[in-house]
Amino acid sequence: MLDIAITREDPWPxxxxxxxxxxxxxxxxxxxxxxxxxxxxxxxxxxxxxxTDDEVHALNHQYRHQDKPTNVLSFPMVQRxxxxxxxxxxxxxxxxxxxxxxxxxxxxxxxxxxxxxLAAHAAHLIVHxxxxxxxxxxxxxxxxEAMEEIEARALASLGIANPYLIHED
Numbered sequence: 001m002l003d004i005a006i007t008r009e010d011p012w013p014x015x016x017x018x019x020x021x022x023x024x025x026x027x028x029x030x031x032x033x034x035x036x037x038x039x040x041x042x043x044x045x046x047x048x049x050x051x052t053d054d055e056v057h058a059l060n061h062q063y064r065h066q067d068k069p070t071n072v073l074s075f076p077m078v079q080r081x082x083x084x085x086x087x088x089x090x091x092x093x094x095x096x097x098x099x100x101x102x103x104x105x106x107x108x109x110x111x112x113x114x115x116x117x118l119a120a121h122a123a124h125l126i127v128h129x130x131x132x133x134x135x136x137x138x139x140x141x142x143x144x145e146a147m148e149e150i151e152a153r154a155l156a157s158l159g160i161a162n163p164y165l166i167h168e169d
Contacts, residue, residue, distance in 0.1 A: 001043045002026055003094075011104050012050040015119055021048045024126035027154035032134055046133065047099040048126060056103035071106045072125040074132035075099040100129035120160045127154045 004022045025046050029035055037044050049055075053069035060066045060073060076098040102125055111121040131147055138144035152162040 001040075002029070002038055003043050003045045005045065005047045007047070007049045007051075009049075009051045009055075009104075011052070013118070017048075017050060017122075020119055020123055021046075021126050023158055024123040024154070025130045027157045028127040028130040028150065029134070030157075031150045031153055032131070032136075034134055041093060043094045045094055045096045046130065047096075048129075049099065049101045050122070051101060051103065053103045053105045056101055056106070059101060069103045069106050071103060071110060072129050073101045074129040075101075076133045076135070078133075097130075098133040100126060100133070102126075102129075114163070116161075116163075121163075123158060123160055124151065124155055124163050127151050 002022065002025060004018065004025055006017045006021055008017055025048075026038060029038060029044075056073060057067075057069040060068065060070050063073070063075070077096045078098070102122060107121055107125065108118055111118045114121070128147075128151055131150060136143070136147045136150070138147050148164050152164060155162065
């Protein structure tokens, strides 16, 4: 089972962010070796925070030593090498996979630049963030390509166009 906790701050507009985040995270997880978790006995928890650029800037500076806001940050709570055993070792049947934080103004500017809906862009970033929580990365070109492929397939399952094709046009 998947449990998504959403926190929305202004200036994020009112929207059914709960449903969007749940669908995006589920679509991402389903396409990975961890898809079994969704039908397993443990509840997999992800926190998604929709907040300001200032908050993301501070987090980015504190944790990544980057003095600027970014579109999405992911904070995994499970070490990559322990992911395979994570649901087997849950004491209370709940596993906090991690936190995903999105910066409104950066996301809105990117969506406008790509001429896409803010909600569709947020869905992409939640898929992207969920994959980071699962240990995926894009530092190596092969890993980046694999991650982009999963993202494109997850978004297609949600009826959202491949953002990498849109970006390349």
